Amino acid sequence: MSDTINRRLGPLFWIAVGWLVLISLLALLAPWLPIKDPDAYYLVRGERPPYAPSATHWFGTDQDARDMFARTIFGARVSLVIGFVAIAFGMLVGGTTGVVAGYLRGRTDRIVSFVFIVFLSFPSLVLAILITALLDRGLVTIALTLGVLAVAPVGRLARATTLSFAEREFVTAARAIGAGDRRIIIRELLPNVVIPMGALALLGMAVAIVAEGGLAFLGLSVEKGPTWGKLILIGAGSRELEKSPWIAFGPIIILFITVLSLNYAGDRVRSYFDVREIGL
Amino acid sequence: MQRLAASVMLILAVSMLTFGAMNLLGDPLFNILGPAAADTKPESLAKVAAAKELYYLDRPLPERYVRWLGDMVTGDFGVQFGSTGQPPVSELVKERFPRSLTLLVMAQLLAAMIAIPWALISAARANKPADRISTVNSFLLIAMPNFALAVILKYVFGIKLGWFPLTFKATDPWLTRVYQTFLPALTIALPAAAVYQRLLRTDLITTLQEDFILMARSKGVGRQRVLFKHALRPSLFSFITVFGINTGTLIGGSLIVENIFRIPGLGSAIVEAILREDFPVVLAIVMIITTAFVLVNVLVDAVYTLIDPRVRR
């Protein structure tokens, strides 16, 4: 958050981490938690839904009298899985390519770098639209699509970090005692690349979660079940906002706190380890 | 020159990627003719042959690519698939593009207009309470997803306060349409402004420690004038770079914002086209966006030379 290197993570960091743990647990355990059924219609005789937030419906209900709190928690399942799978894929593929390109240099590096540039210069949302529209709109497809989009930014950072470390003494020393490429990459480079990547992973997960929301607004998100993006979309129409703003604002608040926590935690980790230059 | 070549290469790579993906992953014939494409009836077969001829679908992929590219360069984006009798894609683009462009230009202008004074104020008060509050604010804004911000702005300014209209009418006079575009533009501008502010603030603080700033002070130049006349211009470099690069990201964001505020621009056009797998439209829009992106970067280079005389050759 600040420009200066802070050698403390600070209480806010732990609050952010606490929130992330809480929301993950809620999502994970949702079916067994004493919350309402996200797909049930809680119609009240003589009153037309949507119902405003109350003790029974914390976040109110939607037009079909479905409980928004339960839907938001179940929406977290999809949104978090998408975020996690996407960034895991990006890390695995982008990280590996980036480290290898940065280590081998030469032609491999030039080709990989060009591919990264092509991907980066492509408005990523357009690419996501293309892929999801041409393939199906299942959970795995969407998660992997966003994962593909994460490859280039992650790869670029991994490459840059590798380049900066490949020249350091410990790598030269390892080479001097006859260590092989594989050994140098795994034993010497990876541990150093992992920390900045960890910070990037947190930020990247936030980006992926937001991207799902964006796709939802284009009608291209996961078809089955609620997601945060789809929940907000349902409440975002002019009429809905005017009559029942809670439909959109419940999920918006939860989504925002989650994204904020991911950003803040990522930012703190980055400055804690004094990592410079993270480009997303 | 090298940059120009790289830009052309980039556009070509993107076009091949898109063209290839569209043709390999989908079945153009099916999109043109519907179920008839799979028929074996003689009249259907004739239709298929005619369509193949008309859209060059009987030629191999590379040739089709070259043909399409050639047409593209001359401004012919081809015809829309889907229902017959649709106007050519260039008509659609001509109608939709100005709206998206207005939105984007307005958003970037707003972002710069917000970011520059904001950065100047916080740099002048670096690490004092006002600056710290502004840092928290920019952090919150950056974390805010654009669709969430759109919903919030729409709710507050459109519905609760009623300051801005929630509809966009293509038939309204130009000025009214600009007014209608303000709220969506602000949605795109605010997070962008926060990004620019953080960047510019850091650079300003660095510049303010340069010797020539002290020199300016020693001439009796007042603090404000030092900030505007001496510190701002040399601090603009990373701001301009990111301003350019960010345009690409904003194009993506504007697709969503267009949909939320119901502005019939390229954003809604590409979504509709993708849903009915209308390849020429998708291709055209993707190419426009990519070219715009590359152009912006060339423009950024030109602006550099304006700001820094040392870059001039």
Add this chain to the structure above:
Amino acid sequence: MTSLQTDGRVADGRLLTVEDLRTTFATERGPVCAVDGVSLTLDRGQALGIVGESGSGKTVLSRSIMGLLPSTARREGSIRFGDQDLLGPNAPDMSRLWGREMSMVFQNPMVSLNPVMRIGEQIAEPLRIHLGMSRRDAKATAIRLLRDVRIPEPDRRVDQYPHELSGGMRQRVMIAIALACGPTLLFADEPTTALDVTVQAQILELIAEQRAERNMSVVLVTHDLGVVAGHTDVIAVMYGGRLVEIAPTKVLFSQMRMPYTEALLQSIPRLDQKSHTRLNAIPGRPPDLHDPPRGCAFAPRCAFARDRCREEAPPLATAENPDHKFACWYPVGSPEYHETKERISAGLEIGSTS
């Protein structure tokens, strides 16, 4: 010709009186006293040299007088400029004096000019701010000033950017900017250090010439006694934030009393030496101002220091010449000084014969 304002200015006589000036910086490791109880005076048209190694406080002293300090600095004592008290309750707004009454030429012309502003604009700026000149008048004056500082083709140069000029040219531009409003006091902080040797003399000559022409006072800050020798009337030597010797230039060179001044003089490279011969740099380092020594600050590095020097800081004492003051218990010429000197040369002889 522009109206060089003369109202309220000191035509002759005392221009600057500094008394017991103390400048303290608040740092993370606690307060640091960079200028410690300095007193000096300067008459109109006079040139004062402030000499010392880097870290001696000479730059901070000149900036303290001018008031050009970061917000972490605190000044105590008194500074009188003409009839104005710069540190008193009625202190004037310094930005009205800067560039108009007093201006500064900085050490490094490569980084002290705004890289994205034309030369002409940078010279015109103080003219427009202080004298309210029109854009056109200011440009005409800028060209005249460029001519004054001996820049060829001033009509063309005025529209150029700093990077198109050589270092020497840029320093001339800096001088032109400093002279623009006809100040009565010019600070030149190591004006030649960043320049080629051949250019150094020209710049010093230019400052001297302009001083004579404008009856301007000059404060020349440098680490090089050779630079100030020919271009000043009075020399003040600083060490560890304090004044350790001050005297009229001729007196100082003929009767210097402070061993530090002597050491500084010996560290000047001479023309009769072979190039690249080792300089007689003063061994050791300047004192840590976070934790200044108890006695004389120079004692740890002084060949002539005795127990008393390490215990008790010497006060500024007056020499035979009433204008000559120095702070040393065993100054050059004292019996103790000679004793030590003989011991050293004896030691050297023994060393060379064995």
